[in-house]
Amino acid sequence: MTAAVLFENVSRHFGAVRAVDAVDLAVAEGEFFAMLGPSGSGKTTCLRLMAGFEQPTHGHIEIFGETAEGVPPYRRNVNTVFQDYALFPHLSILDNVAYGLMVKGVVREERRKAAEDALAMVKLPGYGARRPGQLSGGQRQRVALARALVNKPKVLLLDEPLGALDLKLREQMQEELKTLQKSLGITFVFVTHDQGEALSMADRIAVFNDGKIQQLGTPEDVYKRPKTRFVADFVGSSNILQPEFVTQLGAGQQLASLRPEAIGLNSKKEGQLAVSGVVLSRSFLGASNRVTVNVGGTKLHVMSPASSPVPEEGSNVTLSFAPADLHLMETTP
Amino acid sequence: MRSDRSTSAPPGLKIAAAGGLLFLHLPIMLIFLYAFTTEEKSYQFPPPGLTLQWFAVTWNRPDVWEALSLSVRVASIATAIALVLGTLCAAAVSQTRFFGRETISLLVILPIALPGIITGIALRSAFSMADIPFSIWTIVLGHATFCVVVVYNNAVARFRRVSGSLVEASMDLGANGLQTFRHVILPNISTALLAGGMLAFALSFDEVIVTTFTGGQQSTLPIWMLQELIRPRQRPVTNVVAMVVVLVTFLPILAAYYLTRDGDQIAGSGK
Amino acid sequence: MSAITGEQAILIEKPGLAGRISDFFWKHPHVFLAVMLAPPLLWLGIIYLGSLLALLLQSFFSIDDYSGLVNYEFTLSTYGQLLNEANLDIIIRTVSMAAIVTLFSALIAFPIAYYAARYARGKWKAIFYLGVMLPLWSSYLVKIYAWKLILAKEGILTWFLAKLNLLWLLDAWLSIPVIGGNSLSVSYTGTFIVFVYVWMPFMILPIQASLERVPANLIEASSDLGSTPQQTFRHVLFPLALPGIVAGSIFTFSLTLGDYIIPQIIGSSRLFIGQAVYAQQGTAGNIPLAAAFTVVPIVIMGLYLWMARKMGAFDAL
Numbered sequence A: 001m002t003a004a005v006l007f008e009n010v011s012r013h014f015g016a017v018r019a020v021d022a023v024d025l026a027v028a029e030g031e032f033f034a035m036l037g038p039s040g041s042g043k044t045t046c047l048r049l050m051a052g053f054e055q056p057t058h059g060h061i062e063i064f065g066e067t068a069e070g071v072p073p074y075r076r077n078v079n080t081v082f083q084d085y086a087l088f089p090h091l092s093i094l095d096n097v098a099y100g101l102m103v104k105g106v107v108r109e110e111r112r113k114a115a116e117d118a119l120a121m122v123k124l125p126g127y128g129a130r131r132p133g134q135l136s137g138g139q140r141q142r143v144a145l146a147r148a149l150v151n152k153p154k155v156l157l158l159d160e161p162l163g164a165l166d167l168k169l170r171e172q173m174q175e176e177l178k179t180l181q182k183s184l185g186i187t188f189v190f191v192t193h194d195q196g197e198a199l200s201m202a203d204r205i206a207v208f209n210d211g212k213i214q215q216l217g218t219p220e221d222v223y224k225r226p227k228t229r230f231v232a233d234f235v236g237s238s239n240i241l242q243p244e245f246v247t248q249l250g251a252g253q254q255l256a257s258l259r260p261e262a263i264g265l266n267s268k269k270e271g272q273l274a275v276s277g278v279v280l281s282r283s284f285l286g287a288s289n290r291v292t293v294n295v296g297g298t299k300l301h302v303m304s305p306a307s308s309p310v311p312e313e314g315s316n317v318t319l320s321f322a323p324a325d326l327h328l329m330e331t332t333p
Numbered sequence B: 001m002r003s004d005r006s007t008s009a010p011p012g013l014k015i016a017a018a019g020g021l022l023f024l025h026l027p028i029m030l031i032f033l034y035a036f037t038t039e040e041k042s043y044q045f046p047p048p049g050l051t052l053q054w055f056a057v058t059w060n061r062p063d064v065w066e067a068l069s070l071s072v073r074v075a076s077i078a079t080a081i082a083l084v085l086g087t088l089c090a091a092a093v094s095q096t097r098f099f100g101r102e103t104i105s106l107l108v109i110l111p112i113a114l115p116g117i118i119t120g121i122a123l124r125s126a127f128s129m130a131d132i133p134f135s136i137w138t139i140v141l142g143h144a145t146f147c148v149v150v151v152y153n154n155a156v157a158r159f160r161r162v163s164g165s166l167v168e169a170s171m172d173l174g175a176n177g178l179q180t181f182r183h184v185i186l187p188n189i190s191t192a193l194l195a196g197g198m199l200a201f202a203l204s205f206d207e208v209i210v211t212t213f214t215g216g217q218q219s220t221l222p223i224w225m226l227q228e229l230i231r232p233r234q235r236p237v238t239n240v241v242a243m244v245v246v247l248v249t250f251l252p253i254l255a256a257y258y259l260t261r262d263g264d265q266i267a268g269s270g271k
Numbered sequence C: 001m002s003a004i005t006g007e008q009a010i011l012i013e014k015p016g017l018a019g020r021i022s023d024f025f026w027k028h029p030h031v032f033l034a035v036m037l038a039p040p041l042l043w044l045g046i047i048y049l050g051s052l053l054a055l056l057l058q059s060f061f062s063i064d065d066y067s068g069l070v071n072y073e074f075t076l077s078t079y080g081q082l083l084n085e086a087n088l089d090i091i092i093r094t095v096s097m098a099a100i101v102t103l104f105s106a107l108i109a110f111p112i113a114y115y116a117a118r119y120a121r122g123k124w125k126a127i128f129y130l131g132v133m134l135p136l137w138s139s140y141l142v143k144i145y146a147w148k149l150i151l152a153k154e155g156i157l158t159w160f161l162a163k164l165n166l167l168w169l170l171d172a173w174l175s176i177p178v179i180g181g182n183s184l185s186v187s188y189t190g191t192f193i194v195f196v197y198v199w200m201p202f203m204i205l206p207i208q209a210s211l212e213r214v215p216a217n218l219i220e221a222s223s224d225l226g227s228t229p230q231q232t233f234r235h236v237l238f239p240l241a242l243p244g245i246v247a248g249s250i251f252t253f254s255l256t257l258g259d260y261i262i263p264q265i266i267g268s269s270r271l272f273i274g275q276a277v278y279a280q281q282g283t284a285g286n287i288p289l290a291a292a293f294t295v296v297p298i299v300i301m302g303l304y305l306w307m308a309r310k311m312g313a314f315d316a317l
Helices: A044-050 A093-103 A108-121 A137-149 A167-184 A195-202 A219-224 A229-234 A243-246 B013-034 B051-057 B062-095 B103-114 B116-130 B134-161 B163-170 B177-206 B209-214 B221-230 B234-268 C017-027 C027-060 C079-082 C085-118 C123-137 C140-151 C157-164 C165-176 C187-199 C201-210 C216-224 C229-258 C271-282 C287-310
Strands: A005-014 A017-027 A032-036 A058-064 A078-081 A155-159 A187-192 A204-209 A212-217 A239-241 A254-258 A272-285 A288-295 A298-305 A316-321 A328-330
Touching: A005 A044, A005 C287, A017 A044, A017 A058, A017 A212, A044 A058, A044 A078, A044 A155, A044 A187, A044 A204, A044 A328, A078 A137, A078 B163, A093 A108, A093 A137, A093 B177, A108 A137, A137 A167, A187 A195, A195 A219, A204 A219, A204 A229, A204 B134, A212 A219, A212 A229, A212 B062, A229 A239, A229 A254, A229 A328, A239 A298, A239 C271, A243 A254, A272 C229, A288 A316, A328 C187, B013 B234, B013 C085, B013 C123, B013 C140, B013 C187, B062 B103, B062 B177, B062 B221, B062 C027, B103 B134, B103 C027, B116 B134, B116 B209, B116 C027, B116 C229, B116 C271, B116 C287, B134 B177, B134 B209, B134 C027, B163 B177, B177 B221, B177 C017, B177 C123, B209 B221, B221 B234, B221 C140, B234 C123, B234 C140, C017 C027, C079 C085, C079 C187, C079 C287, C085 C123, C085 C187, C085 C229, C085 C271, C085 C287, C123 C201, C140 C157, C140 C187, C157 C165, C187 C201, C187 C229, C201 C229, C216 C229, C229 C271, C229 C287, C271 C287
Parallel strands: A032 A187, A032 A204, A078 A155, A155 A187
Antiparallel strands: A005 A017, A005 A058, A204 A212, A239 A254, A254 A328, A272 A288, A272 A316, A288 A298
């Protein structure tokens, strides 16, 4: 099967800055693909390379098997939901949504009908006569989505689409986007710096840092088996264990990560590894408690459910975890 | 702790600000009074009587009409040229990051930053060197040169807001460069251009210094007025023309103000 | 849902000239930039800068005393002539006038700008803005004419002072040498008032713009730290407003330097630079000297703009 988007050794340099540095990736058709990373990591530049706003300095890009470099954005059947939505302030909502069809020469009646259907799909029926300035942030986000989807793109690009929304709305939109993607079957490529968002929505995640992909895999892969220290740190929080410490556990001289929620407090089970230490501090986080334990000079964070008892500061505790949860990583970087 | 914003202004400041504004406006209001005076020979105050007869006299003066007509033609053509040149320049400067944009801004501003007499005499000597006879076109050439900056200043700010994601959104939705210009850029900058055009028109309509050097035998309305100021023929007619000129220049200024104000609101709400 | 099926990922090139032009410019953005910049740069470069350079070139020629024709040989003698006593006198007079006009313009403009920036809100803000814009854009000649009406011997000022029994004050002022004269409309004082009146509005908006950029909490911080209002003004507000004042002064200074109409209509018979240029190129027919005279404001304004740029005044324009 041809990939929806294929990058072969793609680089984009801005002067001396390598915004995207020799990236290979293949987005499968019908996939919900997330590009995750801190700002300046190259994920947005990758998205802009797919949309056609940037051209690669080196390398080759294909969209559904067709060469994309040198093709202007307006000749790509790819649409974008912009971070600031970029709704046209001088047009009504309906005209905004119908814009893509208008410039393609679809007749008036037909494009109005299509635009109204698209608005209904994003749960904004009857909003067509309003202006972008009269809508809330969440509503504008939906209009931006309808404006892109009405063109039936082969790939939909979303640039931090939920970044400007508040928490409640964001969670609701995550659900809706996922449902919409499943029902339409369109390939979604999604840029975010929010690891929770990427984990909950994506089929696969590419974690970016310094213009390179650090790891590419399913959310479970990336979370449970981070390849590098950067991924372990950036995706969720992690205890990074130095090689010397790992050796003491009998697991070879390598850097390892251990998720705080994988550690049990005073509850060692059969076949688990165990270390003992002294509680340094604890804080209540609502659904859980975070306990910091000093194990022979190494600080370990433990996430324990709020329902289980919390040891006092200064008390001795036994920490236990399954050997499989101790994930060995490449030492550099 | 008190906030500067919530307290009212100190009385001294109020008086100074109001006094400054009165200083600006009283002399202009005086023009309105003098247009109705019955006194013909001097600038006597208060006017001995009031009359409307000078409006009729002015209406029937062909030289006033000719000067007015020339001024309107010059201002229209100069504004049209300035609109094209100023918009191109603003588009180039704001849509791309290239070295030398500061130099271009300076070049555009120079014709009004240097005294008008320099522009005037430079053009005049260039015309005489190139054997170009004076005509309405020599006037237009000078006016368009210093009108560019007004259009440029108005357009450059608006272009900055339109450029970037709106243009990208349009291209992303399948519009090529020309379609993007027609459906997105033009509607968003049109009020700024209209305002710039209005101001350019007002600037050209009122210009006298450069025109004295590039005009030859023909009189624009300001040249006509200058001649009346130096060698008065019929003072009451000058009074009436002065009042009409004030009223006529107020209109484009007010229009430009309302255009850019509304435009800012529309563009500002797009974010 | 629509006729667009979205079968291909890459759409074929749009037919027609418009599509081809768009594609060409998209692929060659530098060509596009050049096409956009060429007309304005050619216009300003050839018509404006070309004439300006041609003029400056002429200042290095001289005029033949006998024939009255221009002698096209490189010489600095015209500049020597420029520096003779009478001409130097004109230059000094003009520059001092421009400086003093700029100073007074700033003094009058500052309270208006300050009030508009810090206290005027909503409707009053608009009134202040238009209250500055309308006189600024009103006809230059009409403004001069209005002052001719005011300053004339039989005009409103004399009438007003007579009502207040203050005519002696006017007479006393007019009897002061240099700045006095027969009546205000033929004195330096009159020239000065009209210069300030006509150019002062150009000072207000830049000052207002720079004051508006001063955050309110900066002033609160200053008074919180124990400054008196006077100290806040001197150490916080004034330094921050200075770029605006300098930006405004570019206009007041430059416009006064080159003006030849105001001193011609209201003022004494002594010449300013603008009048000298006008006379040299017109009645005297001495283009080289006229050109040399224009070099003076160009050099002064060049220095001024360079200084203003160093002070960051261009941001306030």
